[in-house]
Amino acid sequence: MATWILGMSALFHDAAVALVRDGEVVAAAQEERFTRIKHDAELPVRAAEWALAEAGIDATELDHLVFYEKPLAKFQRILVNSVAEFPRAWRSFPRAMQTWLGRKLWIAGEISRTFRVPPHKLLFSEHHLSHAASAFLPSPFDEAAILTIDGVGEATTTAIWRGNRTAPHVEPVAEVVFPHSLGLFYSAMTAFLGFAVNEGEYKVMGMAAFGRPRFMEQMRALVRLREHGSFELDLDAFCWHWHPSESFTGKLVSILGEPRFPGAPFDPTTPEGQHWADIAASTQAMLEEAVLHVARYARERVDLPNLCLAGGVGLNAVANTRLAVEGPFDQLWVQPAAGDAGGALGAALWCWHDLLEHPRVLNQRYRCDLGRRWTDAESAEILQDLRAPREQLSPQQRLNRAVDDLTTGGVIGWFQGCAEYGPRALGHRSILADPRGAGTRDRVNARIKYREAFRPFAPAVTAEAADRYFDLHTALTGPVQYMVATGTVRPEYREELAAITHIDGSARVQVVHPEHSPLFHSLLEAFGERTGMPVLLNTSFNLKGDPMVDTPIDAVAALYSSDLDAVYVGCHRVTRSERIRGGDLRD
């Protein structure tokens, strides 16, 4: 009989589930895709229900439900910290007590009731252990060093692990605890630069490329690197350890000047814009220095040539690249769902391999299209009800029409197969456009994604042609398949590929292999046959502030609410009837 394990993350950042059958991931999804609330942290009721239905099992058939962290340990950290920060944590203490005493402390019972899993089947991993497991267990390495860096879990903010050949596959080595945290440092700087925390970190990374790290002296005083890989933050400049709603103090302002006004336009050609860009560049450079510093120590402690990475900081593609180029490891592998959603997957796999002590099966590529899917018949029914103009195409016609759309300047939604698990769209829920010329970029930014003009778009390229256009570091062969690292656009193509080339010549490439993503690969090839360039601009299929589209209705709604030209739902090409648009349809 098969063993079923449901991994679950919830109540802090992104709620998600991952369902594992005899060590194989059969379904995984984030709750936000179902509820349409971005970063939904509620118990993942809908995602779990779907995953079980997808596998054709009932909750009673689950052997274990593994929660991704230990609630009591976290509560303990909050208590201890409140005492240590007496009396200035007087505002955050009552708030935290309210949510904890009111609910989070009793979450085991609630999970057990909500998901109908008896208490004896309920297990608890640890936050960073879940991250570490999500990084190492699906990786191609038989053994490796593992590094997990995020804001904070229970108390740990950074940890080094050893990935072993046999159980325990994931073995703790050393850790740094709260309040010293590189993730929280980057988030605090995100707030300083006027962006929303847990959302705007990508914007800081994008902005950084426009600046020079002019503030390194100040940064190095804020994040002091010590011997043995350690780092110490200037806790007087930050206040996440005692303030309920702010991240930095007057001291940071006295060091770096006034914070950027939220929502103010950013123009790097003005002195003011340059100032913000320089702060962003310094923040990014500081993070990279610290990550390198920690990684060198990790290599000292775990003398293996390969490194696995997870935790929110693992989503910083630029830092990952610098780590590959300058760091002490030969190969890197980064869990694509490096944030807390990935903890659900890590927890489930850890249970299978380290609690139930099953060996790993190597040479299986990790795939992250683990979410919902629709058959053509199912989507046909929905599209028919919506009466959206559509054509049904054969597989070949679909490629041809998509290339027609793209080469005539169209921007299309590409809704195919299972949804991606993790924050990056990898050709299943993607918005695609011709990368040649910068005009497309402005159009996609201004009229489809409604986002800031300074943020770069990423390219997808066939594996065969990747080297022609991009300079990719050999240590990043894995990460570039999942958009968690960057490459450099070769100078001779920068002008032509302006839409996906960032100001510093970099690009967050997705390298697409035919055996991994056959459909997306053939689209790239078809586009290449027509244009000589098998490269597409690829961005996640969602409108501003929304989670990625997950269902055909979401996809068509996005089509009607934006300037997209067409959406390909399976083999249907759907377009907008101008009648609906503008809201004057009254039948």
Add this chain to the structure above:
Amino acid sequence: MGKLRRTWLKLVSPLAWSRPGAERRFLASFSETERGSAVDMLAAAELTERRDLRRKYFIHALDETRHARLFARRAGDFGAESVRARAALNDANTLQAHGIVGGRSLFERYGELEFLAFVHRSEALAVEQFGVYHDLELLDEKTDQMLQNILRDEHFHVGYSRTELERYTRSGKGADVQRALRKVFWRRPWEAWMRFSVQIGHVVTSFWMTVLYLVVVAPFKLGAARERPGFRDVPPDPRSRMTAARGQG
């Protein structure tokens, strides 16, 4: 009740709109509300068994999406959008929700008929509220014009939901429709009351927790020393892995 509400709105709205920054705040909150209903309507379009209604829900969702964007844009004209999350760490995060409770959308919780009753009532209330703003000339010309455009859609939302309810009545489900409308009518004040009592609860607990913190926690401070920053080795856990995994701490 209807008259009462209107009178109340007429009394309160001018005060509310005259407060500094009211435009931006109000418009931004309308945007949030519209966004929330767009999500609810899309969920309904997804889940409805009435395939003939799917398109209506869908169009309704598109309208609300557009309204959300219009409101947000206009709010932006009155000042930059404020950043919602400024805290790098939020251990006290209260979980977000609009129509979604425990992962269930409004539609799932209410069912088709009651959902329609709910849509009908909330749209009617919105029309009334926006109407008061217009009648009392509380808005600047540009905002007012935008609102008039939006109102046209809202009238459609009131209309089609009424038509559907009438259809149910004609098909002999009049009693069900009346019951659903009553339920929806009373749910609003009931939920407001619940929210109010939860707020009161919060204030009371907050007070006692603050007292607890300032009085009881203080002496422990003496014994509490922060751990020294930097890497420390993780000691081996004497428990078996499975035993450790059963524990929450």
